[in-house]
Structure formats: C-alpha cells, structure tokens
Amino acid sequence: MMIELEHRDGTDIPIPYNVDTNDVNTHLMDYFIYRKKYAKFIHHTLRNVSPKTINNDAQRIKYLINLLSQQKYVDQKITKVGIHYCSARYETNMVPIIDGLRTAEWEEESIEQYVKSWRNFYRYLTVAGIDHLMYMPDTVQVSMRKDQDDNFLSHTSYDNNYAGEKETAIESRNKKFKDDYVDSVISMADFWRLYANLHAQDEVYAVMAYCEFATLLRVEALVRDFPLIPNSLNPNFKPYALMERQDTRIQDLNYIAKGGRKKTTQFSVSVHKIFNDEYIKSDICNYEQRFKKYQDNYCKTKWAKKKHRTPQMRFCWLNRQGTPVSVREYQGAFEKAADELGITVHTHMMRHSGATQLLWRYLKEHNLTASHTNDLLVTDAHAVLQKMLGHMDIKTTKMYVKTVERMIQSEKLSMLLNVALSTSRKHHEDLVKNNKVLSDGLSSMERAIKRFEEYMTGSNILSKIERKMG
DSSP: OOEEEEEEEEEEEEEEEEEETOOOOHHHHHHHHHHHHHHHHOOOOOOOOOHHHHHHHHHHHHHHHHHHOOOOEETTTTTEEEETTTOIIIIIHHHHHHHHHHHOOOOOHHHHHHHHHHHHHHHHHHTTTTOOOOOOOOOOOEEEEOOOOGGOOOOOOSSSSEEEEEOOSSSHEEEHHHOOOGGGOOOHHHHHHHHHHHHOOOHHHHHHHHHHHOOOOHHHHHHHHSSSSSSSSTTTOOOOHHHTTOOOOOEEEEOOOOOOEEEEEEEEEHHHHIIIIITTTOOSSOHHHHHHHHHHHHHGHHHHHHTTOOOOOOSSOOOSSOOOOOOOOHHHHHHHHHHHHHHHHOOOHHHHHHHHHHHHHHHHHHHOOOGOOHHHHHHHHHHHHHHOOOOHHHEEEEEHHHHHHHHTTTTOOOHHHHHHHHHHHHHHHHHHTTTTOOOOSSSSSHHHHHHHHHHHHHSSSHHHHHHHHH
C-alpha cells in the first residue's frame, strides 16, 4: 500500500489517500485530526500542535508506510513484496528501516524525529482499537526542569517541571551535542558565490536566499508569507517605491511562526531594493512576465487544478516558467549549487548566518569583544535577536552568542550584514577587486580582525571605505 498526501488550499490537514484505490486512508486522516485537536487522547505527554507539525508528521508517516510497501519478505518459501503497516513488526520491519537510515548517514537526531512520529501514529491505532502488530520498546519517562532564569522575559510564575520522554528506539550515544551554530554559518565570500550560482539557475532563488539571510525568516515562512503587495497578514506593506519616497528605512514584516503564532521580523529598504531591482524588475524575466506565464500556462496544468490555484491568485515567488516556488524547489536549487560549488550549504544556513552577523554587528556597534560574551551581553543580545528570530528561550540565543565567541577564537568572524548586503551584488563585486593586503607591521590582533572581516565580507571593505572618506 502506497500513500500520497493531497494539500488543499484553505485546509490545515493533508488528505492521505491510497495510491492504488484513490480511497482516503481513514486511519491516517483520523490520526491527523486527533494529533491536532485531541492529542491527550493519543498520549498524556502530547500537546495539540500546529498545521506545520501535522504536515511534518504526515510526511514522516507516509515515508514509513511507503518503505514498508516495498519491503521484501518470505512467505512459505515464496518471496513477496509489501507489508501493510498494521501487519508490520518492530524487530522485523521497523528496525531494518532505522538501520538503513543510519547506513544512509542520517543524523541520529533526524532519525529520532521520524521514530517519534511513527510511535505516535501506532499509539493512536492502539487507543482507537485498531489491531496492529507494531510493539515498539517503551519510552523512558523523564522529568525536566526549566530554570526561571531561562525565561527572563516572563514575570509571571509557572510550573518549573514538565514531563518528557526519552526515545528508546534510537541510539542516544550517536546523538551529537551541539551548543553553537559554527558549522551552519557561511562566509560572505561563499555567500556571493552561492548567490551567483542561484542567480544563474533562476534569479528568484538568489533573491529568496538574500531575503532569507537579511530577514532571518525560516524557509516555510519565506515561501508562504513573504508579501508581494499588502495583504491580510501585512496590510500596511509598502512597495519599494513608496519606502524610498517616504524615506522609510525599515518596515515590519509579519509571518506565521512555529505553533501558528503571528510574529514580526524587519525588512529594510536596502533589502527591498534587491527584491525590487533583481526580481520584480529583473532584466532577464521580470515579475509581470512570470505572472503572465502563471496565468497562461501554469494554471492550465493538472497540478494547478489539483491545488485549486486560479489565474486571480498572486504568489510572491514565481520561477521563470511561472510556477509558484515550493519549499522543495528552493531547497533543490541549494543542493544543486552546493554540488557545483563544492561547498556545504543548505537553506537554513541563511537564517543562522544572518543571525550570527546581526549579533556580531551589535557587538561592534557597542564596542564589545569576545570577552564581553557574559550574562549581561546574553540578556541584551536576546532582546536584539528575539524579535527577528521569534525565539523565546534564552538557550537558543546563547547558542548564537557561543557561535560568535568561537568564531572569533578561530579567527573567522567579521563585520556584518548591511555592510556586505546593503547595496547590491554588483557593488560587492566592485569592492572585492584589487583587495589590498595589510602591511607586515600589523599587530596579531589587527591581522585577526582582518581575517574576521574577510570571512564575513569576502573583501577589505573597511580599508576601502576609510580611503574614500580620507
């Protein structure tokens, strides 16, 4: 039995159906409903979740069911293919799949997320009275304590203890402890190489990467919520010409975050200029040309009809064929760029890189150094990052502070975001020409700072600016 998911506009829950019969899979459909609205029915540790989590769950469970449908087994000396999920067993069928993910070099943290989704689905089947043979090892109940210091923005009392589970179907010793994002920060030299590659594929991918880097939006919010014109989520959104005419340096941009909550990041006029000049009014294929292809070509396809898309709908991100850019298409452009450039890069690195640069700029503007990454700085930095990143837990902010500290120690960090990104790709290319090497007489600290700046900007920007001003 193979499962597919149909996503309909206006519905929060995907519709699962059996590929062979086109019948709705009621087990999965009911599970999605209960997971969203009545999670305690499934297990006492679960909470009701957002449509985003439901979709993640759906993809993971679909993955399991479809792998089971391809598994080979021997029945009375005859090799057969395909195990129904209600007939599958943990040791015989699920364990080989988990081992296969490890062989494919999946990280244990990713495997754990899949296994948790699979476990909750089978928990639902059990409490709903649906017969199955999947008896997974019991989880270990743990009590977790949250320190009040980690929630300094809240001045109300709350329960410090909450119940959690330790997943036993994965190898905890294989999980990597991570307290920084050093491996997820891209240098500005590599960013501009990435930008050029994405631009060659389709300028929409390059501008999306630029906007993700500058606004710190998650990929899903970038694709779904980034405004083209004023809309219900951003009714006061100003086009670039209006921002420039009114001398508006920055405007708020609302988006839907994890958990379905509305949050706000910031969209500067310099970033809007790139969005406008290199995408909306692109010399290669401007937005109106893309939109005409969307109306004349894409809307007539079976895919558009399946998604109930009409010629009147306006999507912000359209590729050169007029097709609305999906999360997967955007990620695929990054995968192709990574292969061609020989670098490790994925879409979420834009968010981590932008946040790290934002924090470093805060340090520079306040004349702080690595030695200042103390509790006071953490508190201040949290206030700086919390609005744009949408994080409430200070532990996440501490990871960015630790990232800055360790990158400084490894002589990688520099000045940031708006210095490198505030003008355009062409301006950047002009700046990096004839890069002047600092004299041998520079102190070791000055040489270190130089290396930091080159990592983040890919150029000797400060010295060029100083020469022009002098």
